[in-house]
Amino acid sequence: MKIAVIGSGGREHALAWKLSQSRHTEKLYAVPGNPGMADIAECVSGIDIEDNDAIVKFAKDKEIDLVVIGPEVPLTNGVVDALSAEGIKAFGPTGKAAELEGSKVYAKLVMKRYGIPTARYEVFGDAGRARVYVRQMRQPFAIKADGLAAGKGVILTKDADEAVAAIDTIMTDKAFGEAGSRVVIEEFMQGEEASVLAFTDGKTIVPMVPSQDHKAVYDGDKGPNTGGMGTYAPAPVITPDIMDRVKKEILEPMVEAMNKEGRPYKGCLYAGLMITDKGPKVVEFNARFGDPETQVVLPLLKSDLVEVMLACIDGTLDKTPIEWSDGAAVCVVMASGGYPRSYEKGKEITGLDAAKADGDIVFHAGTKNVDGKIVTNGGRVLGVVGQAENIKAAVDKAYEGVKKISFDKEYHRTDIAHRALERL
Known part of the structure; x- marks a missing residue:
């Protein structure tokens, strides 16, 4: 199969990395991709990923069999609808279904209407x-x-x-x-956050390994929020009993609700959760794979990702067994100094070859190739992933990988997975 991944960040690199391992993948494209993805895919620049017509034209010209959309904006713009109308398989929700992420007001209204547990709120324009x-x-x-x-x-x-x-x-x-x-003003929920991503074909729901993101920029969860400074999976706060409640009280009711709303949901449904003393409650829904959750969840997926995605599109997820590794994965984000506020670009990155030679998993997020040198080109630059038999070993492996890589003014948190380690 010819497969195209839309996007250029760490999440898209992780998706391309996993898709490249499928027995069905003959040719892989990344639009526009990044220097890390260039090792496994043909990167295609010059296409506006928010232009549905341009994406459809590219897919038709290259005879793409499957398009996998990473970022949220193309999804809310209805790129899946545009591709599907041309008979091109696309993994992700329709534009109307993606409004679950595109509008927090809409998401809260649906949760209220169908009794899905979330924080009390008011909306103001x-x-x-x-x-x-x-x-x-x-x-x-x-x-x-x-x-x-x-x-x-x-x-x-x-x-x-x-x-x-x-x-x-x-x-x-x-x-x-x-x-x-408009703003949604919510009560502040007490508890511990976690993320549960799930595959769904609009009927069947298969949760992925639960993960936990570290949003705050500084150690100890201090400082302003970022797009995510690191993740780990599995997250022990999601016990088997909690996961059962998440599926029965949140994921299944939401998929059923979207069907009743006339917006059938297929693809990856991301539930950002707060585990309170009364059980799991929804912080937010996202209509795509998380970033950087994807970077730790997909390494633990043993099944063929292409087969799982096609099952979601074709409505056959109930007939598709999905297996996961028993181990753990930890991602440490290496960021530009100053992120999430102002930061400099163009800093040369060294040590990538050494990390690759040692078998480290390094996902590029904000990088650029300039005259054969890889330089920084964003706030979150790299995601270094350690995979091992348990969280402690995965943490050690991730930070060993981080030590091999450097660039001017590089910054990373030193306490990723601290909540899991405190439980040991």
Whole structure:
């Protein structure tokens, strides 16, 4: 099969890496891809991945059999609809189904309508009314931009002053553009966060190995939120009993709800969860693979990813066995100094060949090839993954890989998987 992966980040590199291992993959394209993906796929630049017509034309010209969409914007733009209309198989939800991520307001309304556990909330399209509300309530809140904000549109606040400042940042200063035209103001949920991604064909749901992201930029979960500074899987906070509740109380009801809404959901359904003393509650839904969760979940997948994706598209997931490794995986993100605020690009990266020679898994996220040299080209630059028989060994392996790689002003957290290690 000829397969194309849409996107250029660490998640897309992980997807391409896993797809390249399939017995069905004859030719792999990455649009636009990155220098790391170039080792396993033909990278194709010059195509706007947010232009559905351009993606369809490329797929038709190259006679692509399967298109795998990584980022959220093409999905919410309806690229799956456009490809499907031309008879091209595409992994991911339709544009209407992807609104589950595209609009936090819509997601909350669906959860409320169908009784899916989540935080209490209010929606505001007027900054003045939002300010009045948080000053009256005087409690911790999560202030969320309604639309897509590259995983950074949530501000956690401890009191009314911080909540007002967050509202101003999102709605008045437009820190996230038009995504902040409306805000969802949620009660602050106490507990431990975790992510459960699931394959679904719109009927059958198969949860993946649970993982935990580290959003805050600094050790000890301090500092501003990022797109994710590291992940590990499995996350022990998701016990077998909790996973059973997640499937029965959250994943299955949501897929059923989307069918009732006339928006059948196929692809990867990502549930960001808070494990509270009353059980799992939804923080957010995403309509695609997580980043950097994908970088630790897919290394643990023993089954053929192409076969699983085709089953999701064709509605045969119930007939497709999916197997997982018993071990663990840990991803440490190597970032540009200053991220998630201003940072410099163009720093030469050394040690990649040494890491590769030692068999380390290194996913490129923000890199660029300049005259044969790999340089930094983003805030999150690399994801170094350690895979081993348990979390402790995987942590050690990941950080051993990190030590081999360097670039000017490189920064990474030193405590990835600390919650899992504290449970040992």
